[in-house]
Structures are given as C-alpha cells and as structure tokens.
Amino acid sequence: MPRRPFLKSLMTAAATGTMIALCAPSFASGGVASEVRFNNGRFEPSQLVVPANAPFAVRVTNADKAAIEFESFELHRERVVRPGETITVLMAPVAPGSYKFFDDFHREVAEGAIVAK
Amino acid sequence: MRGWPAAMAAIVVALGAAQFVRFPATNPPVNGDLTAPSGVKDLIRRACYDCHSNETAWPWYSRVAPASWLAYRHVIQARERLNFSDWTDYTYDPGTEARKLAEMAKLIRSGAMPPWYYRLMHRRARLTGADREAVMGWIEHEQAVTAAKLP
Numbered sequence: 001m002p003r004r005p006f007l008k009s010l011m012t013a014a015a016t017g018t019m020i021a022l023c024a025p026s027f028a029s030g031g032v033a034s035e036v037r038f039n040n041g042r043f044e045p046s047q048l049v050v051p052a053n054a055p056f057a058v059r060v061t062n063a064d065k066a067a068i069e070f071e072s073f074e075l076h077r078e079r080v081v082r083p084g085e086t087i088t089v090l091m092a093p094v095a096p097g098s099y100k101f102f103d104d105f106h107r108e109v110a111e112g113a114i115v116a117k
Numbered sequence: 118m119r120g121w122p123a124a125m126a127a128i129v130v131a132l133g134a135a136q137f138v139r140f141p142a143t144n145p146p147v148n149g150d151l152t153a154p155s156g157v158k159d160l161i162r163r164a165c166y167d168c169h170s171n172e173t174a175w176p177w178y179s180r181v182a183p184a185s186w187l188a189y190r191h192v193i194q195a196r197e198r199l200n201f202s203d204w205t206d207y208t209y210d211p212g213t214e215a216r217k218l219a220e221m222a223k224l225i226r227s228g229a230m231p232p233w234y235y236r237l238m239h240r241r242a243r244l245t246g247a248d249r250e251a252v253m254g255w256i257e258h259e260q261a262v263t264a265a266k267l268p
Contacts, residue, residue, distance in 0.1 A: 073197040076200070076203050076206045076207055076213070077210055077213050078213050078216045078217065079210075079212045079213060079216060080216065087212060088268070089210055089212065089213070090209055090210040090211075091209070091210070092206060092209045
C-alpha cells in the first residue's frame with residue numbers, strides 16, 4: 001500500500017480524534033451525556049432518558065470484577081469495558097423510542113433501555 | 118413395515134403445512150454502506166454481504182420451509198452482530214468501529230468466517246489465502262486509522 005495515502009488517513013483520523021476529544025467534555029457538561037454503572041451484575045439505572053433527534057453520549061462505568069461488553073443491536077454499539085474502567089459511547093441522533101442495551105458477555109443479566117424523547 | 122407409508126404421509130403433510138409459516142425475507146434500506154478499496158470491498162461483498170448486510174441475495178432454499186426458517190434466523194442474527202449497511206453508524210463511535218474491526222480480524226484470520234456450511238453451498242464466498250491477506254491488510258490499515266481517533 002502506498003505510504004502517502006496511509007499518512008493522509010492517519011492525519012485525518014488524528015484530526016477527527018482531536019475533534020471528538022474536544023466534543024466529549026461538552027457532552028458531559030452540556031447535559032446530554034447520560035451515565036450508567038454496571039455493578040453486582042446489573043446496570044444502574046436500567047433506563048436512561050435522552051433527547052431524541054440529537055447526538056448524545058453514554059458514559060459506562062464497570063464497577064464489577066469482570067469485563068463487560070456494553071452492546072445495543074438497535075443503536076449499533078458494541079464496547080468492551082474492563083473492570084474499573086469508564087468509557088464514553090458516542091451516539092448519533094435517534095428517533096423517539098426505546099432502545100435496548102445489554103452486557104453481551106453475560107446475557108443472563110437484565111437488559112437496560114435508552115429512551116429517546 | 119405398514120407404518121412407513123403413514124410416516125411418509127405425515128412428513129409430507131407436515132412439510133406442506135410448514136410452507137404456510139413464512140418469515141419476511143426482505144432487505145431493509147442501506148443506511149451507510151462500508152467504504153473500502155474496490156478489490157477488498159468486492160471480497161467482503163461476495164464472502165460476507167449475504168448475511169452481514171441489507172443486500173442479501175436470498176437463495177432459492179430461503180423460500181422453502183424449514184430451510185427458510187434457518188436462513189431467516191441466521192441472517193437476522195448476523196445483521197445484529199455486524200451489518201455493513203450500517204457501517205457509517207459504527208464509525209460515529211470510534212470505540213465501536215475498533216471493536217467491529219477487531220472481531221472481523223479474529224474471525225477472518227481464524228477461518229471461522231465465512232462459516233464452513235455457508236462456504237459449502239456458496240463457492241463464491243470462499244476466500245483464498247491471498248483473499249484473506251488482502252482483507253486483513255485493509256482491516257489492519259483501518260485499525261491504525263481508528264486507533265488515532267480514540268480518545
């Protein structure tokens with residue numbers, strides 16, 4: 001593969017990454033980042049309410065002893081969260097409705113839902 | 118021996134009745150298709166798209182029960198796990214894109230994808246060693262690009 005397009009892609013990605021990094025705090029401070037905590041084999045809270053038709057973020061903290069996989073088929077998101085780690089999952093605007101999420105590593109755990117209003 | 122004709126008749130009736138239980142073998146709209154160099158995209162398209170996209174070429178047996186039930190269930194589950202027709206949605210969250218790429222790499226490298234039973238019936242889905250290397254090269258390139266986007 002030619003080197004220049006690769007470098008160009010990397011530079012574009014770095015610029016995108018910087019933009020995302022700059023935007024992430026605004027999700028946290030602008031009131032559109034919701035928080036969910038996984039502890040003792042369950043998501044708390046099990047339901048998050050977010051604004052419909054607007055981008056939002058979900059901060060997922062894994063306070064349990066084993067890794068989890070925060071997954072939503074309907075929202076097309078899949079992220080591994082190691083024990084003690086907090087991640088930010090960026091979500092594109094969604095239509096009003098209820099969207100399930102679950103821990104794909106432990107499917108027996110109760111599901112949660114993101115409700116867009 | 119007298120039971121055989123009755124058993125055969127029961128099977129025929131059951132298969133006939135099964136044809137009335139139908140699932141919607143349809144293709145939803147493509148929201149944001151995968152972008153990749155044409156050679157790699159062609160490989161992914163012919164090896165993966167029947168199950169992992171909204172552009173499924175439903176085979177003839179997907180219209181005959183009970184094979185149709187299995188095919189429908191397989192495609193729905195495959196689309197949930199990875200859908201190239203929703204790829205741009207994955208890229209909105211670089212962590213999700215990285216996860217999808219990592220899983221693709223693992224399954225293609227190991228030969229677990231496409232599944233053997235699918236390769237058995239679909240010759241065009243078979244990937245040669247060179248095909249796998251080409252796809253893996255693209256995945257590794259995308260992984261480097263995505264890693265730079267991660268906070």
